[in-house]
Amino acid sequence: MSFLAASLARVKPSATIAVTDKARALKAAGRNVIGLGAGEPDFDTPANIKLAAIHAIEAGKTKYTDVGGIPELKDAICAKFQRENGLSYKPNQIIVCTGGKQVL
Secondary structure, three states, rough: HHHHHHHHOOOOOOOOHHHHHHHHHHHHHOOOOOOOOOOOOOOOOOOHHHHHHHHHHHHOOOOOOOOOHHHHHHHHHHHHHHHHHHHOOOHHHOOOOOOOOHHH
């Protein structure tokens, strides 16, 4: 067996895909399930977000961000919670991440 074949033989199936498949099956069976597998929105990306992403790319903002979120975004989230919910948070109390599994 070649080195590549031996290496590939040791690759385990994706746990995320397994969890997604299980949640999908439970939902199909009528169970009320919150899936923490692969996340995929059921709507298109809003136009203003697409445009903002294009502008960010054109401005060279293509590098990794701070692990817990960029400071400006954390400030904006704090302001949103204060303005809309009457809740007061400091930026060091906010974590921005790519999804529910990552923050858990």
